[in-house]
Amino acid sequence: MEKLYEDKRGCCGCGACEAACPRGAITMRADEEGFLYPAVDAGKCVDCGLCGRVCPLKHAEELKAEREPRCFAAIHKSEEVLMRSTSGGAFTAISDVILARGGAVCGVDFDEKLRAVHRVSDTAERRDRMRVSKYVQSDMRGIFRAVREECEKRPVMFSGTPCQCAALLSYLGGRPENLFVCDLICHSIPSPLVWEEYKKLLEAERGGKIAQVWFRSKRHPWGRANSNKGFAYRMEGSDEIFEDSRFYNLFIRERVIARPSCSACRFTDTRRVSDMTIADCFGIEKYAPEWNDARGVSLLLTNTAKGEAMLEAIAPAMRLVERPLAENTAEQQRLSRPVEFPENRAEFWEKFRREGLAEALKK
Ligand SMILES: Cc1cc2nc3c(=O)[nH]c(=O)nc-3n(C[C@H](O)[C@H](O)[C@H](O)COP(=O)(O)OP(=O)(O)OC[C@H]3O[C@@H](n4cnc5c(N)ncnc54)[C@H](O)[C@@H]3O)c2cc1C
Structure with missing residues (x-):
């Protein structure tokens, strides 16, 4: 039976192995930190090895672009889009191009219980x-499977963390002509269980149910300094x-709630797995103050020829200026190294397990 990972740092929880297994022998199950890991039913497994072949962490280097990216600061021309986006609205500009071509967009939505789920849609509303x-x-x-089926019919944009993008490409066994892959520069990914407990805590404190959340609302001017206020x-x-x-x-200051594999991330590289990478253009105020905008500035990395073509396609919707890669590697640690966990990470989880989030937060 294929050994899917040595220790938890070797599994990013993407579920490509579960999706690829022809016998339905793999099920993703949450551990005590709330992160999904594959559990293999030895009775069903026929040792075909497909799960190992689609694992993005085992094939990270093969999936990366051959060249360094070009970098751009970008600001959506629509005030409404800017104010409703985290950074400079790059995701909307790119997905608009795909929707206008009759395509479908796959990205992260909240379900009715405010859990983060990937969904596919072809409407601007969704x-x-x-x-x-x-x-x-x-x-x-x-x-x-949904993305593979969509790619057979029409253009598709997939957006997600670098490991999720790598997982999709690995599962598909190549880059279908119809697929445009867009990843994020990713600090690390927090636990769905802590998120659940946090919502419960806020609901208990306020009395009632949360209707809507914004992780980084634009109530404060965009910029690294205000990120934790959002x-x-x-x-x-x-x-x-x-x-x-x-x-x-x-998540950001204490660094105790991210997935173990984030501390050994194989995608914190300037050679990316996607066609285009989107992020915050942090530091723009130092290098090109005239491009700083309190409503948000995106950083775009074009990693492939498809990425370059997309840049042209979004140009009517976004103000764009090319910036040196070195500026952005200086500002974005995740272009060169994974997050470092503090020594007290285990202490946080011990307290969380024994006494709950409210007590763990006090510590
Ligand atoms: C977990 C995480 C860590 C990040 N870390 C950094 C960082 O270190 N540095 C940096 O510059 N930027 C980081 N970003 C990216 C940044 O927060 C913005 O998402 C990005 O700049 C896009 O902004 P936008 O204005 O173009 O689009 P928006 O309209 O804000 O679009 C958000 C995009 O993010 C996708 N998305 C949302 N939530 C998730 C999720 N949980 N998992 C996967 N994809 C998701 C959506 O599908 C959509 O494509 C991170 C994003 C996430 C989700």
């Missing part, structure tokens, strides 16, 4: 729900907006 970063690992179950939420039956920085602090 695409709009995929806007904004949800800083929690999304559930990809069912997506690999988490906002609204309760059902009320228009009042509350802010809370505790989840974001656990």
Whole structure:
């Protein structure tokens, strides 16, 4: 039976192995931190080895672009799009091109319980729900097959973390002509279980149900300095907006709630797996202050010929300026190295397991 991973740092939880298994012998199950891992039913496994062949972490280098990217600062021309996006609205500009070509977009939405899930849609309305970063690992179950079927019919944009993009390409065994792959520069991916507990905590504190959340609302000017102020939420039956920085602090400042594999990420590289990478153009205020915009600035990396062609296609919708790669490698640690976990990560989880999130947060 194929050994899928040595230790937890060797599994990113994408589920490509589950989707590829011809015998249905693999099921993704959550561990005590709430992250999904494959469990193999030895009775069903016929040792075909397909699961290992589609694992993106085992084939990371083969999936990367051959060349370094070109970099661009980009700002969507629509005020409305800018204010409803995390950065400079690059995701909307790219997905608009795909929708205008009669295609479908696959990105991360919230389900009715505010859990992050990948979905496929061909309407602007559903695409709009995929806007904004949800800083929690999304559930990809069912997506690999759905994207493969869509690619047989029409253009498709897939957007996700670098490991999710690599997983899709690995599962497909190549790059279908119809597929446009767009990844993010990814700091690391937080636990869905902590996210669940956090929502419960906020609901208990406020009394009632959360109706809507924004991980990085634009109530504060865009920029690295304000990133931790952006988490906002609204309760059902009320228009009042509350802010809370505790989840974001656990994620970015304390670095205790990310998936173990993030600390050994194989995609923190300037050679990317996608056609285009989107991110925040942090640091633009230092290098080209005239391009700094409090409403948000995207960073675009064009990694392939398809990425270059997409840049031309979005040019009517976005203001664009080319910037040196070195500027961005200086600003974005995840273009060169994975997140480092603190020594007290295990202490946080111990407290979380024994006493719950509220107590773990006090520590
Ligand atoms: C977990 C995570 C970590 C990130 N870390 C960094 C970082 O270190 N540096 C940096 O510059 N940028 C980072 N980003 C990217 C940044 O937050 C914006 O998502 C990106 O700049 C796109 O902004 P936009 O204005 O173009 O589009 P938006 O309209 O904000 O689009 C958001 C895009 O992100 C996708 N997305 C949302 N949530 C998830 C998720 N949970 N998993 C996978 N894809 C998701 C959507 O499908 C959509 O394509 C991160 C994003 C995520 C989700």
